[in-house]
Amino acid sequence: MSRLEFNRKTKAAIIARAAGKCEKCAAVLKKGEGEVDHVLPCALGGEPTIANGRLICRVCHVEKTATDIRSIRKADRVRDKSTRAVVPKQKIRSQGFAVSEKAERRQTKVPLPPRPLYREELS
Numbered sequence: 001m002s003r004l005e006f007n008r009k010t011k012a013a014i015i016a017r018a019a020g021k022c023e024k025c026a027a028v029l030k031k032g033e034g035e036v037d038h039v040l041p042c043a044l045g046g047e048p049t050i051a052n053g054r055l056i057c058r059v060c061h062v063e064k065t066a067t068d069i070r071s072i073r074k075a076d077r078v079r080d081k082s083t084r085a086v087v088p089k090q091k092i093r094s095q096g097f098a099v100s101e102k103a104e105r106r107q108t109k110v111p112l113p114p115r116p117l118y119r120e121e122l123s
């Protein structure tokens, strides 16, 4: 998917709407300062429209980009898992405890034949 940047007209409209202030923290911006940001990032389906754009200061933009990247990565993981594009790692299985010789003998014990219910009297 190619990244859709704001066109010049949209960018100008967003800058005009901001009226020289950061639209996030309200910091006063000099002319030419500030960056046009995608409110909903492109990677998550955000369109390059006036409604999805805002003029924010450099500090806010760096912060916003960091959180965007986190949510984009998360969306990627969720998608990969649901489409089974990535097979989750298998759990490490225990080999179990080593069976000692004594314990093995106990397990393979041969049962005794059943006792007779009565004994013949010896005369």
Ligand SMILES: [Zn+2]
Residues within 6 Å of the ligand: 022, 023, 024, 025, 026, 027, 056, 057, 058, 059, 060, 061
């Ligand atoms: Zn700001």
